[in-house]
Amino acid sequence: MLNNLNTDDFDYTLPNERIAKYPLSKRDSSLLLHFDGSNIEKHCFAELPNLLEPNDLLIFNNTKVIQARLHFRKSTGAEIEIFCLEPNEPNDYQLSFAACQSCEWKVMVGNLRRWKNETLKQQIEICGVSTTFEAHYQAAIDNMTHLVLFSWDNPNLTFAQILDHLGELPIPPYLNRKTETSDISTYQTTYAKNPGSVASPTAGLHFTPKVLQELQAKNIGNQEVTLHIGAGTFQPVKSEKIAEHTMHTEMFEIRLSVLEHIVESLESIVAVGTTSMRTLESLYYIGCHIAKNRQKPDLNVSQWEAYETNLRLQTKEALYKIINYLKDNKLNSILAKTQIMIVPNFRFRIVSKLVTNFHQPRSTLLLLVAAFVGNDNRKKIYDFALNNDFRFLSYGDSSLLINCNTLN
Numbered sequence: 352m353l354n355n356l357n358t359d360d361f362d363y364t365l366p367n368e369r370i371a372k373y374p375l376s377k378r379d380s381s382l383l384l385h386f387d388g389s390n391i392e393k394h395c396f397a398e399l400p401n402l403l404e405p406n407d408l409l410i411f412n413n414t415k416v417i418q419a420r421l422h423f424r425k426s427t428g429a430e431i432e433i434f435c436l437e438p439n440e441p442n443d444y445q446l447s448f449a450a451c452q453s454c455e456w457k458v459m460v461g462n463l464r465r466w467k468n469e470t471l472k473q474q475i476e477i478c479g480v481s482t483t484f485e486a487h488y489q490a491a492i493d494n495m496t497h498l499v500l501f502s503w504d505n506p507n508l509t510f511a512q513i514l515d516h517l518g519e520l521p522i523p524p525y526l527n528r529k530t531e532t533s534d535i536s537t538y539q540t541t542y543a544k545n546p547g548s549v550a551s552p553t554a555g556l557h558f559t560p561k562v563l564q565e566l567q568a569k570n571i572g573n574q575e576v577t578l579h580i581g582a583g584t585f586q587p588v589k590s591e592k593i594a595e596h597t598m599h600t601e602m603f604e605i606r607l608s609v610l611e612h613i614v615e616s617l618e619s620i621v622a623v624g625t626t627s628m629r630t631l632e633s634l635y636y637i638g639c640h641i642a643k644n645r646q647k648p649d650l651n652v653s654q655w656e657a658y659e660t661n662l663r664l665q666t667k668e669a670l671y672k673i674i675n676y677l678k679d680n681k682l683n684s685i686l687a688k689t690q691i692m693i694v695p696n697f698r699f700r701i702v703s704k705l706v707t708n709f710h711q712p713r714s715t716l717l718l719l720v721a722a723f724v725g726n727d728n729r730k731k732i733y734d735f736a737l738n739n740d741f742r743f744l745s746y747g748d749s750s751l752l753i754n755c756n757t758l759n
Contacts, residue, residue, distance in 0.1 A: 353592075353593060353594040353655070353658055353694070353696075356592065356593035356594065356694060356695060357591065357592060357593070358588045358589075358590060358591060358592065358593060358596075358713055359591075360726065361588070361593075361712070361713055361714075361717050361718055361721060361726070362712045362713050363712050363730070363733055363737075364712075365711070365712055365737075365743060369737065369741075369742065369743045369747075370525060370526070370742075370743050370744050370747070371742035371743065371744060371745070371746040371747040371748075372526055372527075372528060372746065373533075373537075373746055374537045374556065374746040377559075378396075378541075378556060378557050378558065378559050379395075379396045379397040379557055379558070379559045379561065379562050380395065380396070380397065381395075381396045381557050381742070381747075381748045381749055382394070382395065382396065382739075382740075382741050382742070382748035382749070383395060383396040383398065383399060383402075383557075383748065383749050383750065383751060384732065384735065384736055384741060384748070384749070384750040384751070385402055385750070385751045386724060386728065386732055386750065386751070386752045386753060387753050388753045388755045391731065391732060391735045393735075393739055396557045396562070396748075396749055397561075397562060399562060399566070399706070399751065400562065400565040400566045400568075400569050400571065402751055403566070403569070403571050403621065403704070403751075404571075404619065405569055405570040405571060406570060406571070406572075406616065406619055407571045407572075407616075407619045407620075407621050407704070408571075408572045408573065408574065408612060408613070408616035408619055408620055408621060409566065409571065409572065409573040409574075409621045409623055409706075410573070410574055410575070410576060410609075410613070410620060410621065410622055410623060410627045410630075410631060411540070411542055411552075411555055411558075411573060411574070411575045411576070411623045411624075411627065412552040412555065412575070412576055412577065412578050412580075412623065412624055412626045412627045412630070413540075413542055413543060413544040413545055413575040413576070413577055414543065414544075414545055414546075414547055414548040414552060414577050414578060414579050414580060414626075415539060415543035415544060415545055415546040415547070415548065416520060416521070416538060416539055416543070416546075416548045416549065416550065416551050417435065417514055417518065417546050417547060417548065417549065418514050418515060418517075418518030418519055418520050418521075418535075419434055419435040419436070419514070419518060419519075419520075419521050419549045420432060420433075420434055420435075420518060420519035420520075420521050420530075421433040421434075421435065421486070421514075421517060421518055421519075422519070423471035423472070423473060423486060425465065425466075425469060425471065427465075429462060429465040430461075430462060431460065431461065431462050431463075431465060431466050431471055431486075432460070432461035432462065433458050433459075433460055433461075433471075433486055433499060434458055434459040434460070434461070434521065434549070434582065435456050435458050435514070435518075435549070436456065436457045436458055436459060436496065436549060436581060436582060437456065437457050437547070437579070437581065437602075438454065438455070438456055438457070439455035439456060439457055439498060440455075444545075444546070444547045444579065447510060448509060448510055448511035448514075448546060449509050449510075449511065450509065450510045451506050451507070451508065451509055451510075452502060452503060452504070452505075452506055453500060453501060453502040453503075454500075454501055454510050455489070455498060455499070455500050455501075456498075456499055456501065457492060457496050457497070457498060458496070458497055458498075458499045459495055459496060459497070459582065460488075460497050460499075463497070466488055468488050470485050470486070470487055471485065471486040471487075472484070472485050472486075473485075473517060475513070475516060475517055477505075477508060477512060477513070477516050480505055480507075480508075482503050482504060482505040482508060482513075483503065483504050484501070484502075484503045484513060484517065485501070485502050485503065486499050486500075486501055487499065487500040487501075487502065501513075511546070520534055520535055520538060521549050521550070521582075522534050522538055522745075523550065523585060523744065523745050524585060525585075525711065525744060526744075526745070526746070537556070537746075538551050538556075538745075539551060540552060540555035540556055540558065541555075541558060541559065541560065542555065542558070542575070544575075544577075545577045545579075545604075547577075547579035548579045548580040548581075549580065549581060549582050550580040550581075550582070550584050550585065550745075551580075551745065552578075552580065552623070552624045552626045552627070553624070553708050553744075553745040553746075554623050554624030554625070554627075554706050554707045554708055554749060555623050555624055556745075556746070557749050558623075572612070572616070574609045574612050574613070575609065576603060576604070576605045576609060576627060576630045576631070577603060577604045577605075578601055578602070578603035578604075578626045578627070578629065578630045578689075579601060579602055579603075580601065580626055581599050581600075581601050582599075583598070583599025583601075584599070584626075584715075584716070585711075586599070586715075587711065587712075587713045587714055588713050588714065588715060588718070589713075593694055593718065594655075596692070596715070597654070598654045598690050598691070598692040598715065599690070600651075600688050600689065600690040601626075601629075601688065601689060601690075602686070602687070602688050603630045603633070603686075603687060603688070603689060604684050604685065604686045604687075605630065605634070605684060605685050606683060606684045607674065607677045607678070607682070607683055607684060607685075610634075610670060610673060610674050610677075610685070611674060613631070613634075613670065613701070614667060614670050614671065614674070617666065617667060617670075617701065618703065619703060620701055620702050620703055620704075621702070621703065621704040621705070621706065622702045622704070622705050622706070623706045624706065624707055625705075625707055625710075625716050625719050625720075628693070628702055628705060628707075628719065628723075629689055629691055629693065629719075630689065631701045631702055632657075632691060632693065632697075632699065632700065632701055632702060633652040633687070633689040633691050634669070634670060634673060634701065635662075635664075635666055635669045635670075635700045635701065636652045636656060636657065636662075636669075636691070637650060637652065637669075637673055637685065637687055638664065638668070638669025638670055638671075638672040638673050639660075639662050639664055639669055639672075641672040641673060641676045642664060642668075642669070642672050645676065648676065650685070650686070650687040650688065651687065651688045651689070651690070652687070652688070652689040652690060652691045653690055653691075654690040654691065654692050655692065656691075657691060657693075657697060657698070658696065658697070666700040666701060669700075673685055692715060692718070693715075693718065693719040693722050693723075694718045694719075694721070694722050695718070695721055695722045695725070695726055696722070697722045699722075699723065699754055702723075702754065703753070703754055704751065704752065704753055704754065705720075705723055705750075705751075705752045705754070706749060706750070706751055706752075707720065707749070707750055707752065708743075708744065708745065708747050708748065708749055708750070709733065709736055709741060709742075709743040709744065709747055709748065709750065710743075710744070711744065717729070720732075720752065723752060723754050724752050724753075724754065732750065732752070736748070736750075
């Protein structure tokens with residue numbers, strides 16, 4: 352099945368002028384494409400509450416983008432960029448941000464060959480106190496990722512404070528411009544809470560307090576999950592066959608109370624963004640893992656297991672496996688990892704509707720959309736957007752898409 356999927360079938364021509372380099376001044380004034388399963392219509396995003404049904408449940412990803420780019424200059428003048436990806440212990444985001452004096456991170460390094468294991472230093476002043484901040488190269492993890500130890504001599508400063516002072520917000524590479532001061536606010540959702548992402552869950556950038564109030568007035572609820580987005584989200588599928596692509600892994604967390612809301616609204620789940628979608632659809636497989644080994648369940652979803660296994664649990668049954676596991680172990684949330692790759696022939700079990708932007712050609716995000724609406728419909732949707740002045744990618748316009756084949 353997967354071997355029949357060619358990457359070329361998920362390509363399209365995206366003119367550079369259609370890529371939104373900056374957001375609109377009013378978030379909810381962006382365009383909204385509505386696909387109801389057969390018809391395609393053009394709306395304003397502020398109309399979203401009128402296009403959803405009472406009792407729909409929106410699921411937001413409340414991750415917050417960190418100022419992950421750090422720039423150092425060697426005594427020779429060579430500039431080294433360190434792009435922080437995740438703490439060396441990936442479940443320890445809060446501990447790492449709260450760390451004083453040192454912490455280890457998995458990073459990408461620009462100009463690595465010039466580093467030559469020299470200790471990189473920055474002299475910075477925060478709250479009137481001078482601090483020496485250092486980066487020590489530890490080891491290569493793989494061809495792209497490295498381990499770096501950060502240290503600083505002011506025990507009253509946290510790593511979060513240093514990042515806020517010294518780091519640069521990483522905007523998407525396809526914007527082809529440097530980060531500007533305005534991006535610090537416009538590249539965050541209004542509900543961002545938990546720091547850890549190196550990219551924004553951009554489907555949420557269109558939501559304003561006014562839109563959220565109107566949704567609530569229509570009895571359209573919302574809950575939050577957390578998935579910290581990694582740099583792999585920008586990696587195109589370079590292989591000829593989809594089955595040859597290696598998907599990145601990301602950590603997610605969902606509170607017990609949110610899981611209970613999801614079970615109660617299982618027929619009406621609206622994922623806000625592809626990261627919320629990947630988080631939600633991963634839950635079924637986590638529940639199956641718990642059913643298989645309740646004492647020491649595998650809380651990781653692998654890339655292709657959705658296509659390789661013949662799982663017989665009903666969706667509600669799988670979700671209750673997670674809920675009962677949390678209650679039995681007196682846990683308030685499930686903390687897991689997912690490498691799930693959603694491509695055509697994926698069986699959607701939880702999400703009925705998707706709010707999402709327009710994605711890059713040959714990307715895993717475009718594959719997800721094609722899986723949700725069918726690739727023929729995906730082509731019609733993207734042709735409509737290109738022919739009707741929609742703006743594309745992170746700072747672009749939005750869509751509300753309906754899945755007609757949800758399995759519960």
